[in-house]
Amino acid sequence: MAKGVKPRVKVPKTAAAGDSITIKTLISHKMESGQRKDKEGNLIPRSIINRFTCDFNGENVIDVTLEPAISTNPFFEFEAKVPESGDFAFTWYDDDGSVYETSKSITVE
Amino acid sequence: MYNNKTVLGALGGLLMTAGLAIADPVDDTLILNEETELVTRTAAPAHMADVVDEVISGWHFRGVETRAMQADDFDNPGMIFVEQAEDVWNTADGSEGKSCSSCHEGSDSMKGVKAVYPKWNEGAGEVRTLEMQINDCRENRMGAEKWKYTGGSMQNMIALISSVSRGVPVNVAIDGPAQSTWEQGKELYYTRTGQLELSCANCHEDNYGNMIRADHLSQGQINGFPVYRLKNTKLNSVHARFKGCVRDTRAETYKPGSAEFTALELYVASRGNGLSVEGPSVRN
Numbered sequence: 146m147a148k149g150v151k152p153r154v155k156v157p158k159t160a161a162a163g164d165s166i167t168i169k170t171l172i173s174h175k176m177e178s179g180q181r182k183d184k185e186g187n188l189i190p191r192s193i194i195n196r197f198t199c200d201f202n203g204e205n206v207i208d209v210t211l212e213p214a215i216s217t218n219p220f221f222e223f224e225a226k227v228p229e230s231g232d233f234a235f236t237w238y239d240d241d242g243s244v245y246e247t248s249k250s251i252t253v254e
Numbered sequence: 255m256y257n258n259k260t261v262l263g264a265l266g267g268l269l270m271t272a273g274l275a276i277a278d279p280v281d282d283t284l285i286l287n288e289e290t291e292l293v294t295r296t297a298a299p300a301h302m303a304d305v306v307d308e309v310i311s312g313w314h315f316r317g318v319e320t321r322a323m324q325a326d327d328f329d330n331p332g333m334i335f336v337e338q339a340e341d342v343w344n345t346a347d348g349s350e351g352k353s354c355s356s357c358h359e360g361s362d363s364m365k366g367v368k369a370v371y372p373k374w375n376e377g378a379g380e381v382r383t384l385e386m387q388i389n390d391c392r393e394n395r396m397g398a399e400k401w402k403y404t405g406g407s408m409q410n411m412i413a414l415i416s417s418v419s420r421g422v423p424v425n426v427a428i429d430g431p432a433q434s435t436w437e438q439g440k441e442l443y444y445t446r447t448g449q450l451e452l453s454c455a456n457c458h459e460d461n462y463g464n465m466i467r468a469d470h471l472s473q474g475q476i477n478g479f480p481v482y483r484l485k486n487t488k489l490n491s492v493h494a495r496f497k498g499c500v501r502d503t504r505a506e507t508y509k510p511g512s513a514e515f516t517a518l519e520l521y522v523a524s525r526g527n528g529l530s531v532e533g534p535s536v537r538n
Contacts, residue, residue, distance in 0.1 A: 149338065155328045173334050217487055218334060 150174050154235050156249040165224045168199070172237050172245065178213040194219060196238040202231035229253050278463055279314035279472075280321070284532075287327055290421045292530035299527040301428065305459055306473075311529050315462075315472040316537055320484065324536040332413055332482035332534025335406075335489050339414035342407065348398025354411075357395065361414055368412075368419040368531050372520040374432040381435040383516055384412055385491070403511035409480045409489040416480065416533035423530060424477050426523045439521025442514060448505030454522070474499075475526040476519070478535030489534060492519050 155169040172194060179191025193213055199206040206225045225233070230253045237245040284292045294311035302309070313321055323329045343361050346353045358364065371384040382390075385403055388411055392398040401408040428436040446453045457466065458474030465471070480489040493510035496518060500507040508514040 151337070153328070169328055171328065171334075218331060220329075 148175075150239070150243070150245060152235065152237060152245050152247045154233070154247055154249055156233055156251055158250075159252045159254050160227050162228060162253045163226060165226050166251070167222065167224055168233065169220070169222045170197070170199070170235055171218060171220045172197075173218050174237075174239075176213075176215060176217045176219065180213065192240050194237050195240055197221065198236045199223075199225070200234045200236075201225060201227070202229070206233070227251055227253055279310050280318075282314065282321060284311075284313055284321070284325060286325060286420060292421055292532060293423060294529065294532075296528040299524065302525060309475065309526055309529055310462075310473050311475055311526075311532060312472040312478055312537060313532065313535065315470045320536055320538055324532070330482065330534065330536055331487070332480070332489060332536060333417070335410040335482075336414045336417045336534060339410035342411065343414060346396075348392065348396035350395065350397040352396045354391070357391075362418045364415045365418045366422050368416040368533065369422045369424050370426055372426065372432075372435075372516060372523060374427065374430065374435075376431075381432050381516060381520055383492075383511075383519055384415065385493075385511065386516070388412070404491045404494045406488070409491050412491070413480045413489055413534040416531055419531040420533070421530050423528050424523060424526045426520060426527060428520070428524045432520065435517045436520050436524060438514075439517035439519070442518045443521055446503075447500055448503030450503045452503040454499070454518075473525070474522065475529060476522050477526045477529040478532035478537070480533050481535050481537050484536070484538045492522075 150173060152172045153170065157166050160166050174194050175192065176194065177189055177192040179188070179193075181189050183189055191213060193215070194211050197207075197209040197211060197219070199208075207221075207223055209221065211219060230251065232248050232250050234248045235246065239245070279295075284294045286292055292311075294313050295308055298306050298309050313324065323331075327333045340361060343354045346356070354361070368384065371387070372381050374380075375382045375387070378390075385401075385408055388408065389400045389403075393400055401411075426432075443454045446456070454474060457471050462471050462473045476492050476495075479492045479495070481495070482488070483490050491510065493512075493515045496515050497507045497510055
């Protein structure tokens with residue numbers, strides 16, 4: 146498992162039904178591209194987050210494929226429509242097989 | 255406010271022939287997390303009365319996206335390092351089995367500390383930067399290895415200590431026992447160095463607001479340090495910035511952590527007395 150990986154998300158706590166809300170996510174990750182060489186000239190193996198998904202109450206909101214050109218600590222900002230109260234589930238998939246998960250609840254008033 | 259500024263020296267001549275571009279600092283208000291309004295421009299401290307009327311944070315000299323990034327802790331990449339330092343704060347290290355929190359409790363107990371450093375240390379009989387103080391704690395209280403002055407662990411910790419002081423006005427003491435160090439720093443500020451024969455003042459006092467090629471010259475305030483720079487995606491220390499500037503005049507530089515840079519840091523910090531502590535700030 147890559148070192149120091151920590152997911153963070155920012156979701157409003159409340160919204161009105163049918164509102165579009167802004168979600169921000171950030172995961173600390175070195176995103177080693179696989180193109181760089183170390184001091185001895187050996188290739189440093191690729192180690193990136195290759196997929197990110199967000200689901201709301203089991204329904205997919207966004208599903209992203211990440212490529213090696215994406216910089217360190219990938220940040221995503223996107224909008225989602227919330228019809229009802231529920232949970233956003235966020236999942237990041239690491240090249241090494243690790244899966245990082247976090248979730249946030251939102252209440253529709 | 256520009257009428258008392260003069261364009262001097264080789265650099266000035268260069269800019270003149272290329273056509274002098276004036277780009278005023280942006281008129282904007284920095285509100286942190288939609289809560290705390292920070293002081294980013296204010297009346298110059300008394301000791302600067304004859305050189306500038308107003309001191310202005312580097313925040314006003316950066317683009318709209320960069321400014322927005324700093325206004326929200328989630329968007330500020332420097333806060334990742336603050337979080338990392340928070341873990342270190344509570345983790346014991348060294349032969350004494352102590353962490354920072356063993357003596358200081360929560361990191362929020364450090365509120366106001368960043369605003370008054372560099373500061374005279376009576377026991378040591380010298381002006382100390384926050385980095386020197388942290389390493390003193392590590393060596394003599396924790397029995398731990400010193401951190402590299404400009405290294406990641408050190409700057410993360412400075413960012414944490416700075417972050418809890420955001421909004422507190424910079425207020426370094428320049429009189430009393432610190433005065434001779436401050437005078438030395440002032441001397442360095444106005445001394446031209448290198449093949450280009452530039453002093454700090456030539457850019458940051460005589461020409462702030464002007465463009466130096468594609469770069470918008472600021473007043474060189476250090477209230478926002480450590481700075482997360484988009485160009486190198488890490489926290490940058492004050493002394494590393496000084497080193498970069500002196501190097502750019504094509505001079506041999508002083509070393510980060512040296513007595514010269516400590517004196518210069520005290521002097522430059524005092525030029526921002528009254529501005530809010532902003533670190534970790536975001537710059538390009």
